[in-house]
Amino acid sequence: MTCCRRFLNSFSAIAFFFVLGVYVVSAFSEIAAAEPLQFDIADDYVEITTGFTGTTLSMIGYRKGRGDIVLTLEGPPRSTVVRQKSQVFGAWVNRETLQFDNIPSYYDFALSVDDEKKLMSDELLKEYHVGLNALRVVPKEKRIDEDKIKLFQSALLRYKQQHQLYSQKAGAVEFLGDDFFRVDFHLPAHVPAGNYTVRALLVGKGKVVYEDAQSLRVGLTGFSSDIYEFSRNHAFLYGALCVLIACFAGWLSNFIVRRS
Amino acid sequence: MQIYLPIAEMAVSAETVFMLSAFVGLLSGIFGVGGGFLTTPFLIFFGIPPAVSVATQASQLVASSMAGAMGHFRRGNVDIKMGLVMVSGGAVGSVVGIFIFKLLRYLGQIDFAISFLYIILLGGIGILMIMESFVSVLKKKEGVRKAFNDSKVSPWVLSLPYKMRFPRSKLFVSALVPAGIGFVGGVLASVLGIGGGFLIVPAMIYILGMPPLLVAGTSLFQVIFTTAAATIMHALMNHTVDIVLGLILILGGVVGAQFGVVLARFFKGQTARVTLAIIILSVCLKLVVDLFVMPVDLFSAEYVR
Numbered sequence: 256m257t258c259c260r261r262f263l264n265s266f267s268a269i270a271f272f273f274v275l276g277v278y279v280v281s282a283f284s285e286i287a288a289a290e291p292l293q294f295d296i297a298d299d300y301v302e303i304t305t306g307f308t309g310t311t312l313s314m315i316g317y318r319k320g321r322g323d324i325v326l327t328l329e330g331p332p333r334s335t336v337v338r339q340k341s342q343v344f345g346a347w348v349n350r351e352t353l354q355f356d357n358i359p360s361y362y363d364f365a366l367s368v369d370d371e372k373k374l375m376s377d378e379l380l381k382e383y384h385v386g387l388n389a390l391r392v393v394p395k396e397k398r399i400d401e402d403k404i405k406l407f408q409s410a411l412l413r414y415k416q417q418h419q420l421y422s423q424k425a426g427a428v429e430f431l432g433d434d435f436f437r438v439d440f441h442l443p444a445h446v447p448a449g450n451y452t453v454r455a456l457l458v459g460k461g462k463v464v465y466e467d468a469q470s471l472r473v474g475l476t477g478f479s480s481d482i483y484e485f486s487r488n489h490a491f492l493y494g495a496l497c498v499l500i501a502c503f504a505g506w507l508s509n510f511i512v513r514r515s
Numbered sequence: 516m517q518i519y520l521p522i523a524e525m526a527v528s529a530e531t532v533f534m535l536s537a538f539v540g541l542l543s544g545i546f547g548v549g550g551g552f553l554t555t556p557f558l559i560f561f562g563i564p565p566a567v568s569v570a571t572q573a574s575q576l577v578a579s580s581m582a583g584a585m586g587h588f589r590r591g592n593v594d595i596k597m598g599l600v601m602v603s604g605g606a607v608g609s610v611v612g613i614f615i616f617k618l619l620r621y622l623g624q625i626d627f628a629i630s631f632l633y634i635i636l637l638g639g640i641g642i643l644m645i646m647e648s649f650v651s652v653l654k655k656k657e658g659v660r661k662a663f664n665d666s667k668v669s670p671w672v673l674s675l676p677y678k679m680r681f682p683r684s685k686l687f688v689s690a691l692v693p694a695g696i697g698f699v700g701g702v703l704a705s706v707l708g709i710g711g712g713f714l715i716v717p718a719m720i721y722i723l724g725m726p727p728l729l730v731a732g733t734s735l736f737q738v739i740f741t742t743a744a745a746t747i748m749h750a751l752m753n754h755t756v757d758i759v760l761g762l763i764l765i766l767g768g769v770v771g772a773q774f775g776v777v778l779a780r781f782f783k784g785q786t787a788r789v790t791l792a793i794i795i796l797s798v799c800l801k802l803v804v805d806l807f808v809m810p811v812d813l814f815s816a817e818y819v820r
Contacts, residue, residue: 306516306518308517309526335817336816336817337814338817339814341813407814414812414816444517444519445526479521483521483522490750491747491751497574497756497761498574498577498746501765502578502739504765504766504769505579509581
């Protein structure tokens with residue numbers, strides 16, 4: 256009898272785990288069915304400390320079924336003024352200017368193909384901000400000569416690229432298996448602080464099949480952040496403190512010299 | 516070691532900045548000059564934004580002039596009353612300078628203005644120093660001594676109102692003169708991040724007629740206040756004072772100056788002056804080249820603040 260009960264017990268335990276297992280698997284497959292694309296950022300907070308020299312932002316994702324993958328990384332919008340130098344008495348001086356409002360301060364993207372133009376139409380590229388030419392770079396002032404706008408737009412993109420704030424070319428989406436992928440974005444030391452958006456697209460037959468976005472914060476932390484915040488929020492006090500520190504340093508150096 | 520500058524929002528090599536300020540400190544130790552006029556262009560060459568370079572350099576000058584003035588103060592070579600009258604003009608000058616700076620920045624001409632003013636300044640000083648060396652080689656410094664002894668304050672200066680007694684300097688002149696000299700120093704501190712000793716010292720001797728013994732100490736004394744005012748104004752109006760950069764500059768300056776004082780014994784007056792003139796003229800030349808040679812890219816971009 257006891258032997259029988261023990262058998263029943265162990266049987267029910269096995270049955271329980273079996274049912275649970277089936278349930279978990281089906282639950283997962285249900286999620287997977289609902290979301291054909293999932294990704295996660297290894298670090299959703301990039302800390303700029305005093306020793307910060309840039310970092311690599313890694314993202315791991317999973318796609319279900321076929322389709323190409325696009326990942327874009329966009330920094331906080333900032334208004335930027337572009338200036339053109341021309342010669343005045345032989346010296347190169349800023350003359351013409353054009354201001355662009357709310358352009359991404361930082362931009363990088365990665366594709367599972369080599370060229371974004373193979374994925375979708377120009378309109379869709381623009382809608383989803385895929386590729387440098389798809390970024391919305393519109394001048395603040397209206398009624399400006401088209402040629403001038405084009406000239407300054409390309410100058411802005413060039414400047415941003417030279418300063419490693421816009422990517423030179425699309426990064427690669429690296430497949431770890433058939434469906435798991437990984438993307439690395441390299442952020443330089445002077446990456447602008449603020450809220451970033453990472454957008455992942457699953458593209459099939461020229462259409463965006465699925466879209467997912469996550470936010471990411473790049474911020475000064477610790478000492479750097481304290482100084483920055485203090486200098487902005489209590490500007491006078493900060494200036495006065497700088498002077499006090501300098502005075503103390505001057506006094507100290509004089510004191511040390513006199514002693515030695 | 517890369518270090519992140521919180522205000523400049525960029526990473527720089529701490530050793531490089533330290534060596535740079537130590538080098539300038541060394542020069543100031545050897546030659547007894549402030550050296551602000553060399554640090555700012557050097558920082559700009561290293562890619563630190565001109566606005567941050569100027570404002571931060573002003574804070575470094577507070578430290579170096581403080582250290583310098585204390586020595587003079589101990590020896591009693593500071594005319595405090597004269598210094599304070601100069602400071603009153605200097606404070607106004609630094610505020611005016613900040614507004615000039617802000618306007619130039621708004622117009623997108625601050626880089627050009629700083630380069631241009633430095634070219635004139637460094638070119639002028641460099642050439643004058645070389646000329647003076649040649650002249651003094653020929654005349655064996657008689658000319659310089661004579662100039663000091665024969666300096667007569669011009670009647671135009673004496674005719675100005677608001678006369679004031681300065682017992683320490685044994686002068687009875689219009690307060691407008693020292694205040695005016697201080698004003699120029701204040702503008703220079705705000706716009707260029709320099710103490711302006713090279714301009715203030717001769718002005719105090721030749722225009723004001725102060726005893727040369729008191730000039731260096733009094734000039735340094737007022738430079739503490741004008742650069743302090745410039746630092747606070749830059750922090751308040753432009754948010755461009757980077758204390759991390761400032762501390763590296765101060766540290767480098769102090770260390771460099773100590774070595775400079777030791778090395779000064781091995782430098783003879785004439786050689787020293789020509790060496791400094793050549794350094795100043797090379798920096799000037801680099802600025803001229805940067806301004807006149809066609810840039811690789813004619814376009815530049817900047818965030819609107």
